[in-house]
Amino acid sequence: MTVDQRRSPLGGLAEEFAQIAVRTGGRLRIAEQPYLRQLNVRAGADALAAAAATLGLALPTTPNTVIRTGDLTALWLGPDDWLVLGGQGPEPTPVGWGVVDVSAQRTAIVLSGPAAVGLLAHGCALDLERMGSDWCAQTMLARANVVLSGFPPDEIRVLVRASFASYLASWLLDAVMAM
Amino acid sequence: MMIITCPWCGPRNETEFHYGGEAGVAYPADPGVLSDEEWGRFLFVRSNPKGVLHERWSHNAGCRRWFSVHRDTVTHEVGPAR
Numbered sequence A: 001m002t003v004d005q006r007r008s009p010l011g012g013l014a015e016e017f018a019q020i021a022v023r024t025g026g027r028l029r030i031a032e033q034p035y036l037r038q039l040n041v042r043a044g045a046d047a048l049a050a051a052a053a054t055l056g057l058a059l060p061t062t063p064n065t066v067i068r069t070g071d072l073t074a075l076w077l078g079p080d081d082w083l084v085l086g087g088q089g090p091e092p093t094p095v096g097w098g099v100v101d102v103s104a105q106r107t108a109i110v111l112s113g114p115a116a117v118g119l120l121a122h123g124c125a126l127d128l129e130r131m132g133s134d135w136c137a138q139t140m141l142a143r144a145n146v147v148l149s150g151f152p153p154d155e156i157r158v159l160v161r162a163s164f165a166s167y168l169a170s171w172l173l174d175a176v177m178a179m
Numbered sequence B: 001m002m003i004i005t006c007p008w009c010g011p012r013n014e015t016e017f018h019y020g021g022e023a024g025v026a027y028p029a030d031p032g033v034l035s036d037e038e039w040g041r042f043l044f045v046r047s048n049p050k051g052v053l054h055e056r057w058s059h060n061a062g063c064r065r066w067f068s069v070h071r072d073t074v075t076h077e078v079g080p081a082r
């Protein structure tokens, strides 16, 4: 029998996060989504179609948008740069483009509920209220570099580097106190 | 706080960007023939106007692309490269 000995960056804060839903009467829920598979995909315009076909998804070409295909979500990071979330198994073999498994680079914090946007506004300069559906953005949240992505109706996923995760979690827990 | 418009991501706070100095400074075609003074001039001497300067910026905390803008060094007004 194999024992899962992985420890996620915020695994020790599950109880503190769970109490937020109680404290806010369900207006805000925060939970870590640990071990989310993340692939960094680099492809020039000439290899874009091949990359999408091999990965079995569509790659957004509109800046700061997201395309979901089945259980995979592709986030635009740059004109030749994407982050693919979800799925499992080894990454496919690229030809003329590149893919790197960066799952351990960042952990995911999922905020949901009607108070999620207001909480993030304490430390994020982007006007998250005015984002459309299926948006993403690389920006700063409370001085930490993050990748944000929004999913209707009221869910926002914050991807933060593992080494910044406990700092950002502390900031979020503190910001909840001001609500 | 300046707001700089990234050609990819749109307007973002200055803190997301890294300054790359004056734009349009070409690397010498044949560096070996330059005198020390000419090399020093290439490395360090910039136009430093009171007014509009053509500048390089990198959207470090966003899409990480380099791009050029025009910035007025008096008003900090930033606009697209002309």
Ligand SMILES: [Zn+2]
Pocket: B006, B007, B008, B009, B010, B059, B062, B063, B064, B065
């Ligand atoms: Zn950008």
